[in-house]
């Protein structure tokens with residue numbers, strides 16, 4: 376479902392990172408990116424989601440298969456939970472009527488919170504509202520940036536159940552997490568390797 380070949384990325388103008396990264400994620404698989412703070416996990420996830428610049432290499436994935444739940448929850452604070460989910464459904468070409476949200480709200484234990492403004496949610500509730508787009512959009516490839524941050528043990532178990540159901544239904548996922556994720560393979564992005572100085576630069580200096 377995803378093939379990444381010899382990838383190098385850049386964030387901003389000067390910060391080059393992650394040279395020669397290659398991996399595949401197939402149906403029924405989850406792969407967790409591991410590495411120190413700042414190594415480039417978010418940058419890599421954003422690139423796979425089509426949100427970042429590729430310095431070298433190739434990313435092969437069907438963009439219409441992707442549902443991205445980023446490090447920030449992507450919720451507009453002044454809108455209610457239901458309005459936020461409706462917005463996300465419609466942006467992805469799905470119906471976003473009240474009835475269409477029921478399953479996703481239940482899956483993330485948000486029933487009863489649908490009319491609360493996102494600004495008034497607790498951190499864990501906000502994270503669950505951000506993750507509710509996954510069952511809502513029903514897309515086969517999930518890209519998740521630290522999905523369990525701020526979740527309590529019950530909510531982590533809820534998320535793991537959701538992920539397990541997604542994988543057993545033929546879906547796939549690429550995640551970053553500093554915590555273990557049940558049933559997932561891991562890719563250690565290793566130590567940061569500075570980019571080589573471009574040929575000829577020494578003479579100019």
Ligand SMILES: Nc1ncnc2c1ncn2[C@@H]1O[C@H](COP(=O)(O)OP(=O)(O)OP(=O)(O)O)[C@@H](O)[C@H]1O
Nearest residue numbers: 386387388390410411412413414415416417418419
């Ligand atoms: N907009 C930006 N412009 C320039 N550099 C940036 C920008 N955003 C992030 N960076 C840098 O890019 C590097 C990779 O950041 P990234 O967020 O991908 O790391 P990460 O592995 O996800 O870290 P963490 O575990 O802390 O979430 C960091 O050194 C960071 O400071």
